[in-house]
Amino acid sequence: MLEIKNLHARIEEKEILKGLDLTIPTGEVHAIMGPNGSGKSTLAYVLAGNENYEVTEGSVKWNGEEILDMEPDERAATGVFLAFQYPMEIPGVATMTFLRTAVNAVRKARGMEEYSTPEFMKVVREKANELQINPEMLKRPLNVGFSGGEKKRNEILQMSLLEPSLCVLDETDSGLDIDALRIVAEGVNALRSEKRSMLVITHYQRLLNYIVPDRVHVMADGKVVRSGDADLALELEETGYAEFGGKAA
Amino acid sequence: MDLPVQQFRSEIEQELLDSFAALHDALPGAQNDRVAKLRSDAMERYASLGLPHRRIEAWKYTDLRARLGEAYPMVRPSGRPIDQAEIEKGLGPRVANLDSYRVVIAEGEFRSELSDVQALKEAGAELRSLAETLEHLPDDLGPLLAETGEQRSGFEAARPTGRSGAGPDPIIALNMALMTGGAVLRLGDGVSLDKPVHVIHLDGAGEPVSSVTRLIVVTGKGASLDLIESYAGLGGRGLQRNALTQIVAGADSHIEHTKIQREEDEAVHLSNWLLTLHENVRYNGFQYTNGGELARNDVRVLFEGEGTVMNFSAASLLKSRQHADTTMVIEHLVPHCTSRELYKAVLDDESRGVFQAKVIVARDAQKTDGKQMGQALLLSEGAEFDTKPELEIFADDVVCGHGATSGQIDEDLLFYLEARGIPEPQARALLVQAFVGEALEQIDREPLRDALTGVTADWLGVKLD
Numbered sequence: 242m243l244e245i246k247n248l249h250a251r252i253e254e255k256e257i258l259k260g261l262d263l264t265i266p267t268g269e270v271h272a273i274m275g276p277n278g279s280g281k282s283t284l285a286y287v288l289a290g291n292e293n294y295e296v297t298e299g300s301v302k303w304n305g306e307e308i309l310d311m312e313p314d315e316r317a318a319t320g321v322f323l324a325f326q327y328p329m330e331i332p333g334v335a336t337m338t339f340l341r342t343a344v345n346a347v348r349k350a351r352g353m354e355e356y357s358t359p360e361f362m363k364v365v366r367e368k369a370n371e372l373q374i375n376p377e378m379l380k381r382p383l384n385v386g387f388s389g390g391e392k393k394r395n396e397i398l399q400m401s402l403l404e405p406s407l408c409v410l411d412e413t414d415s416g417l418d419i420d421a422l423r424i425v426a427e428g429v430n431a432l433r434s435e436k437r438s439m440l441v442i443t444h445y446q447r448l449l450n451y452i453v454p455d456r457v458h459v460m461a462d463g464k465v466v467r468s469g470d471a472d473l474a475l476e477l478e479e480t481g482y483a484e485f486g487g488k489a490a
Numbered sequence: 491m492d493l494p495v496q497q498f499r500s501e502i503e504q505e506l507l508d509s510f511a512a513l514h515d516a517l518p519g520a521q522n523d524r525v526a527k528l529r530s531d532a533m534e535r536y537a538s539l540g541l542p543h544r545r546i547e548a549w550k551y552t553d554l555r556a557r558l559g560e561a562y563p564m565v566r567p568s569g570r571p572i573d574q575a576e577i578e579k580g581l582g583p584r585v586a587n588l589d590s591y592r593v594v595i596a597e598g599e600f601r602s603e604l605s606d607v608q609a610l611k612e613a614g615a616e617l618r619s620l621a622e623t624l625e626h627l628p629d630d631l632g633p634l635l636a637e638t639g640e641q642r643s644g645f646e647a648a649r650p651t652g653r654s655g656a657g658p659d660p661i662i663a664l665n666m667a668l669m670t671g672g673a674v675l676r677l678g679d680g681v682s683l684d685k686p687v688h689v690i691h692l693d694g695a696g697e698p699v700s701s702v703t704r705l706i707v708v709t710g711k712g713a714s715l716d717l718i719e720s721y722a723g724l725g726g727r728g729l730q731r732n733a734l735t736q737i738v739a740g741a742d743s744h745i746e747h748t749k750i751q752r753e754e755d756e757a758v759h760l761s762n763w764l765l766t767l768h769e770n771v772r773y774n775g776f777q778y779t780n781g782g783e784l785a786r787n788d789v790r791v792l793f794e795g796e797g798t799v800m801n802f803s804a805a806s807l808l809k810s811r812q813h814a815d816t817t818m819v820i821e822h823l824v825p826h827c828t829s830r831e832l833y834k835a836v837l838d839d840e841s842r843g844v845f846q847a848k849v850i851v852a853r854d855a856q857k858t859d860g861k862q863m864g865q866a867l868l869l870s871e872g873a874e875f876d877t878k879p880e881l882e883i884f885a886d887d888v889v890c891g892h893g894a895t896s897g898q899i900d901e902d903l904l905f906y907l908e909a910r911g912i913p914e915p916q917a918r919a920l921l922v923q924a925f926v927g928e929a930l931e932q933i934d935r936e937p938l939r940d941a942l943t944g945v946t947a948d949w950l951g952v953k954l955d
Binding site for chain 2: 289290291292293312313314316317318322323325328329331332333334339342343344346347350382399403
């Protein structure tokens with residue numbers, strides 16, 4: 242279970258999260274929606290441990306354990322995974338090398354045996370196949386020259402390989418056409434399980450047609466201001482974020 | 491206008507002159523009048539130039555005269571056995587164990603018993619000791635020995651030497667005057683070797699010494715050669731090395747050429763590459779600099795035939811107070827040639843990297859395509875990178891460009907890797923490897939590329955799986 246209590250965070254001098262509370266029971270998928278600038282992506286970065294954001298108050302517990310004191314890699318080992326809105330391009334690091342390094346680091350930290358290269362290749366090929374990722378792509382430098390859809394599928398591949406228990410998806414739908422969106426959503430849905438919680442951050446309701454959430458929260462000015470079931474997303478699609486201080490798109 | 495210069499000699503400059511006076515009768519080729527004359531001319535050249543200092547443009551960032559305290563005595567070959575363990579200790583097992591025809595130059599001397607002379611002969615290559623060659627100098631090597639490092643395209647011949655940075659070079663002069671040994675490798679027309687030729691240089695087992703050696707390589711028409719030069723110490727207390735490599739690449743030949751420098755912390759490594767490329771040559775050069783207190787890598791390339799492509803890359807990995815300087819002069823004398831230079835430096839602690847490349851395109855060298863890039867990754871506040879591109883273009887239909895970057899590890903990339911569970915030290919190392927990897931990718935031969943990738947990982951203190 243994820244329990245966020247009274248979370249305050251700032252970047253430089255600007256306070257962005259202003260006392261956010263959120264609870265996601267194990268096995269549930271929650272969506273966070275909200276206008277631009279409401280702090281959605283900041284929440285994602287703070288959960289993953291980005292040092293650009295300073296947490297000034299509050300707590301974040303994952304399965305009862307405080308994660309705010311942990312380094313990003315320790316959080317990953319504990320089971321936290323952030324699918325980035327803008328996955329990084331790293332020339333000179335082959336995607337496969339990156340994946341193997343990450344998976345083995347996490348397995349080691351979890352006290353599991355590291356994969357040998359052939360074992361790992363087999364696991365990757367299977368998962369890549371499910372996400373319709375061409376194995377040739379894995380030989381290329383990480384995300385370099387990948388299309389928007391390829392980058393997002395690569396994020397979901399990483400999520401699938403790292404076997405997290407808390408998945409945070411930051412605007413995973415941005416930059417995707419409808420076909421790519423469907424593939425990514427299917428990949429995410431395949432990972433839904435009663436042991437895994439997910440936080441899906443999105444500006445648009447569209448993604449939630451494919452990844453149907455158990456709960457929807459509306460975030461505005463650094464706080465959760467309203468919560469409801471999946472229908473809340475549809476309602477927001479109608480009314481927009483004007484009542485929450487957002488500007489009309 | 492040449493102003494009369496009052497000659498002031500530092501102690502080391504005088505010591506070098508004295509050592510020539512004491513040694514020259516005993517140096518190889520002393521009985522050969524042509525060689526003796528070349529040696530004394532070279533010493534005169536050195537005597538008038540002195541050691542390079544920072545007021546000479548090409549040595550602006552590497553003040554050799556100020557940095558060299560004393561001249562170490564010339565190494566005396568002991569002929570003692572050198573075993574595989576010693577070679578592995580010097581070069582590291584990854585480099586020492588590359589499958590190759592081996593050539594060993596130890597303590598300034600060609601070691602035939604450690605070199606694959608016969609196997610090379612059977613493969614179509616002739617390998618000889620430089621010392622022997624100097625006793626009976628073949629006609630074609632005379633002009634090579636007479637090379638001074640002076641810019642050959644002539645535009646600056648009227649300028650006072652030493653100002654342009656492309657006048658006669660005192661380090662080359664010292665090499666000619668004092669060289670004690672080395673090797674001469676010849677590949678006949680169409681000869682293609684099945685393995686690389688690995689020329690291993692080992693020096694300095696005890697007291698501080700100077701080692702002055704030369705490697706001469708001549709390839710025939712359509713020949714193909716994979717040449718590796720490596721340099722290591724033998725655990726001694728100090729080494730001053732002056733190593734010169736000359737390659738004359740015949741028409742249509744293909745040369746892969748790599749230098750690996752892994753000397754001990756106190757070593758001073760002065761290296762010159764003089765490359766003459768005839769028509770339709772494919773030449774790929776690489777220099778890996780990872781040792782010594784001071785390394786200066788001069789690379790002079792002359793395009794003498796049309797349709798030739800030269801690709802040069804370098805990676806310097808430095809820490810503590812190491813200083814490494816790569817300075818190139820690339821002369822396009824003929825049309826339709828391509829030159830590429832990619833330099834990468836990883837600089838930790840208070841180390842300093844220097845990259846200078848001067849590209850000269852002669853009036854007739856139309857359709858020249860020349861690009862250079864110098865990049866440094868600074869791992870500490872105290873590290874410094876100096877880079878200076880120079881283009882002198884006298885033709886009007888050319889594509890030439892240059893670029894330089896200098897930066898630190900990108901924190902956003904670091905966070906991305908850490909968020910995937912990779913601990914920070916390992917994530918940093920991965921990013922450094924990625925940076926160096928872009929240069930290493932230029933090495934065509936996989937075993938060598940893998941070996942240097944491994945050496946890089948060792949340097950970074952990470953385990954490769």
